[in-house]
């Protein structure tokens with residue numbers, strides 16, 4: 353199976369544009385006497401910059417930038433200069449954000465603001481901390497155990513419907529399953545025509561964030577995203593009175609009633625914004641992790657068998673503690689998150705003139721933190737392009753080579769609030785899949801990589817799927 357035409361055209365164009373010479377120039381002169389250096393880089397191709405390379409070959413572009421300029425450099429992308437931040441030292445400094453130089457609101461907002469405004473990741477500083485404190489109520493361990501009770505049977509029912517054979521596009525299957533889980537666990541709704549309509553609006557909203565044409569032209573994905581956002585807002589807002597009055601255990605109900613230790617609660621608008629953001633944050637990330645794990649386990653059948661043995665020994669309907677006991681599954685999941693970080697780039701903006709690793713980054717500069725590329729770098733990782741889950745075993749612990757060597761969930765105050773939920777969902781689904789199916793790809797198959805929030809299978813990953 354070859355990659356879809358659109359993907360191949362994009363790759364070819366990116367490769368041509370990547371060879372167009374571009375003259376190096378400093379981003380901006382540092383303030384006199386500051387002792388800082390200007391950020392090195394080049395603007396890329398006039399008008400286009402490196403946007404297409406960014407979308408078509410995130411890893412290759414980052415590697416070229418790192419080799420030529422080091423951990424902090426700039427290029428033109430999306431119509432403006434963008435600073436690439438690479439390697440755990442530089443990314444760690446931005447994530448820790450000790451001097452509060454770096455903001456999320458206009459950083460992420462530049463890419464996904466019209467569709468995910470007021471989501472917690474798009475809030476900054478004091479306001480962010482207040483919202484995060486309330487949100488935390490929905491992510492306690494007892495709450496996660498309740499979500500798992502609803503999730504388990506949903507996974508089993510979804511897998512009951514899976515057909516087997518050659519060319520099964522596993523990315524689509526997994527995406528549908530995580531959407532259905534979102535409907536039941538997050539929203540507390542039933543599957544059916546209403547949920548289908550909401551799911552469509554949701555998928556449009558997510559796609560719009562990575563639209564190439566970033567304007568509401570008729571028929572374009574940006575415009576569909578804006579329409580989708582409105583459908584979602586109306587859908588959630590209409591249910592709030594019932595959710596506030598009830599005692600539901602779904603995440604939507606929990607957010608309606610959540611109260612921080614300081615007594616803070618969410619307004620109706622807050623609940624709507626957080627629900628739309630949470631669904632997005634949970635859905636794409638788990639789908640990518642599971643799809644990429646399917647790929648890696650298809651390419652490494654010995655590991656697939658090892659995981660299956662553990663899962664068959666454990667049995668159905670595992671608790672959280674039982675899922676945690678699946679050691680090989682945990683190693684394989686960590687390695688998947690290292691090789692294919694589902695949020696491959698993190699966006700930030702300098703809210704004032706900033707110092708980054710001795711460089712001067714002027715206020716208002718868009719920044720992209722290259723998590724995906726950094727998790728594929730020596731010397732922090734040994735043979736970084738190889739699938740080797742044992743690198744996470746205690747005797748090797750390569751992830752401890754640097755505090756920010758392994759950072760698929762980010763770090764600092766915006767570190768993923770759903771990391772335990774995400775791990776639980778990925779493990780529960782993979783465990784159930786391993787118990788029912790075996791999958792493979794032809795020996796010479798290499799998955800073409802596309803881009804959503806991070807690397808995704810551009811061909812939706814056709815597998816040979818067999819029932820055990």
Ligand code: HEM
Pocket residue numbers: 472473474484630633634635637638641689693694695698699759760761762763765766767768769770771773774775778
């Ligand atoms: C494998 C799964 C997941 C991965 C790899 C992942 C990754 C990330 C990353 C890298 C960030 C930090 C973004 C930044 O600093 O700019 C983040 C933030 C966030 N994630 Fe996740 N995530 C996953 C699953 C989930 C799930 C399941 C949920 C919800 C149930 C969730 C909710 C959030 C939220 C709300 C934030 C923003 C936190 C804040 O700004 O305070 N994530 N995630």
